[in-house]
Amino acid sequence: MNQPPVSSATPETTSSGGALFLAWAFVGIPLLWGVSQTFIKALDLFK
Amino acid sequence: MxxxxxxxxxxxxxxxxxxxxxxxxxxxxxxxxxxxxxxxxxxxxxxxxxxxxxxxxxxxxxxxxxxxxxxxxxxxxxxxxxxxxxxxxxxxxxxxxxxxxxxxxxxxxxxxxxxxxxxxxxxxxxxxxxxxxxxxxxxxxxxxxxxxxxxxxxxxxxxxxxxxxxxxxxxxxxxxxxxxxxxxxxxxxxxxxxxxxxxxxxxxxxxxxxxxxxxxIRVPADDWAPAGYVPSTQESALITNNNVSADNALKTPQFWLLWVVLVTNVTAGIGVLETASPLVQESFSDAAMGAGRGVTAAAAAGFVGLLSLFNLLGRFFWSSASDKLGRKVTYAIYFGLGIVLYALIPTLGHNLQLALYVGVACVIISMYGGGFATIPAYLSDLFGKYQVGAIHGRLLTAWSTAGILGPLIVNFLHESRKAEGFTGAAAYQTVFYAMAVLLVVGLLANFAVTAVNAKYNEKGPVDAEPGGH
Known part of the structure; x- marks a missing residue:
């Protein structure tokens, strides 16, 4: 049986869906941009 | 403060x-x-x-x-x-x-x-x-x-x-x-x-x-567990519920076997990455394919880009698959399939089968990336969660070693073949065969991995702030 977590300071509250979306967008957008740039470059192989 | x-x-x-x-x-x-x-x-x-x-x-x-x-x-x-x-x-x-x-x-x-x-x-x-x-x-x-x-x-x-x-x-x-x-x-x-x-x-x-x-970033509380998650009470042979410290991990054969696993997988992968652009241009040159049909510098850059994409995708795909397949089986695939594919590359180059050649190289690089991404979970399975970050850090010396070994081996073998008069795909033949042999060593090391001896386990519960003792 799990016990409630014990925090020694400033416990976090439940994270909202908005925070989750923003967090993933923060890293996802640059990553997708980089992947798309690489993909475009890769297409040269098939020209 | x-x-x-x-x-x-x-x-x-x-x-x-x-x-x-x-x-x-x-x-x-x-x-x-x-x-x-x-x-x-x-x-x-x-x-x-x-x-x-x-x-x-x-x-x-x-x-x-x-x-x-x-x-x-x-x-x-x-x-x-x-x-x-x-x-x-x-x-x-x-x-x-x-x-x-x-x-x-x-x-x-x-x-x-x-x-x-x-x-x-x-x-x-x-x-x-x-x-x-x-x-x-x-x-x-x-x-x-x-x-x-x-x-x-x-x-x-x-x-x-x-x-x-x-x-x-x-x-x-x-x-x-x-x-x-x-x-x-x-x-x-x-x-x-x-x-x-x-x-x-x-x-x-x-x-x-x-x-x-x-x-x-946040760390979970010591007794936190995901909802519905029940750690297996019946310990699997290669997934421990115990913990081994970073210092003790160095004393185990398992750590050094995984070091060999990582160094061989990375050295072989670097062999392809390091030479990707000249490799594909020389193997599929105008001289080999016919005037105007060879791989250009721009197309070779596209090949490098494609390898980068598969390096990225392989990290997520293979590491996720290892949750289902088990780490040892996953590495056996990297090495077993890798040996076949590395040995196949010179033949595909010789026969000028560009599409297959590119496809095989992409699979090889996906497993190179997968090797990096799966190793932390493998370490955690064998040594527990206690100091897995520190153990992983020590294992990464294998990466540094491979970073030196890979280019050295590739350049030496390639230059030797060229000095013997070989050109195009033939100049890279021994490079790929050597990498396949290296993967055999990795495969054997992976097969030798067994559960860590209980004498290395930490006695009793481990601290919330591990390295502090």
Whole structure:
């Protein structure tokens, strides 16, 4: 049986869906941009 | 002092209901930044023409490609060394302080290197990007690993695969970004072909970007577990519920077998990555394919891009698959399938089967990336979660070793074949056969991995702040 977590300071509250979306967008957008740039470059192989 | 205390492990313990899916983006923020290292080659030509101002016609006083190649080598060696040295410190102070240290070192490395470029002093660049930046790479690489494993005990491969995928993705962002910045600064007349200003800008961008990871990362409470997760009471042969310290892990044969597993997998993969562009151009040249039908330099760059994509995808795909397949089976696939594919490459080159050749190379590179991403979960399975970050850090010395071994082996074998008069695909034949043999060694090492002897286990419950004893 799990016990409630014990925090020694400033416990976090439940994270909202908005925070989750923003967090993933923060890293996802640059990553997708980089992947798309690489993909475009890769297409040269098939020209 | 308030700022310092905010970085302490005790201030990063998540409270009830904290959504663990916020942790992978925090880890990705670090890995996407430090993955820039793989894009360093975009600076080689402009750095080699700072005096002449024309990359096509370097002056005698300009830095040579060999001198510039050392910058990346120093960074990769320091990555392995710092990961090994600072692993236990990381476990003690927690991921936030480690991520902050990584951000300061990594961005600081750019600032120092910018000064070196401005003064045209290569030693300052070596120290900045190579040493200081390399330390940032090592600490940054391992900083989120044990935290992710603690948050995702049920999906260790998925979690670490996501983070380490970021290291592959970082170069994809950095490469076009760096080129765009250099083009911009060249037109504004900042000098040094825009390289110094680009280094300064990248330092600022990465410092800010990595702060997202620093302030988002949380560690779970000691007794936290995902909803519905019940650790198996019946211990699997290769998944322990016990814990082995980083110091004790070094005394086990399992650690050294996995070191061999990593060094062979990475050395073989680097063999392909290092030579990708000349390899495909020489194997499928106009002379071999017919006038106008050979692979051009632009198409070869596309091939390199395609390999980067599969390197990225393989990190997530294979590491996630290992949660279902088991780590040992997954590595057996890397090596077993790898041996066949590496041995096949020269034949495909000889028969001029370009599409198959490209497809095989992509699968090979996906398994190279997968090898990096699966290793933290393998370590966690064998040694427990206690000091897995520190153990992973020590294992990364295998990466540094492979970073030196891979290019050495490839260049030596390739040059030897050329000296014997072989050209095109035939000049690379022994390279691929040698890599296949290397993978046999890795396969045997992986087969030899068994459960860790119980005498190495920590006795009793482990501390919340492990390295502190």
């Amino acid at each position: 308030a700022e310092a205390s905010l970085l302490d492990r005790s201030r990063t313990v998540a409270g009830p209901g904290y959504n663990r899916w916020l942790i992978p983006p925090a880890a990705l923020a670090i890995h996407l930044a430090i993955g820039q290292a793989y894009a360093f080659s975009v600076f080689k030509k402009p750095l080699g023409a700072l005096i002449s101002g024309d990359p096509a016609a370097p002056a005698a006083a300009d830095w040579t490609p060999t001198q510039l190649g050392i910058i990346f080598s120093i960074a990769i060696v320091l990555l392995g060394l710092s990961a090994a040295i600072f692993g236990k410190w990381l476990e003690r102070v927690g991921p936030r302080k480690a991520m902050m240290a990584a951000a300061l070192c990594f961005s600081g490395g750019f600032f120092i290197a910018a000064l070196g470029v401005h003064l045209h002093n290569l030693w300052i660049v070596y120290f900045g990007y190579g040493v200081v930046g390399g330390i940032g790479l090592g600490i940054g690489y391992i900083s989120p690993v044990s935290t992710l494993i603690k948050w995702f005990p049920d999906r260790r491969g998925v979690a670490t695969g996501m983070a380490i995928m970021g290291f592959g993705g970082g170069a994809m962002i950095a490469s076009p970004l760096s080129v765009a910045l250099m083009d911009y600064f060249k037109t504004t007349g900042t000098g040094s072909l825009g390289v110094a200003a680009t280094f300064l800008t990248l330092g600022v961008i990465y410092l800010i970007f990595m702060q997202f990871g620093v302030w988002t």
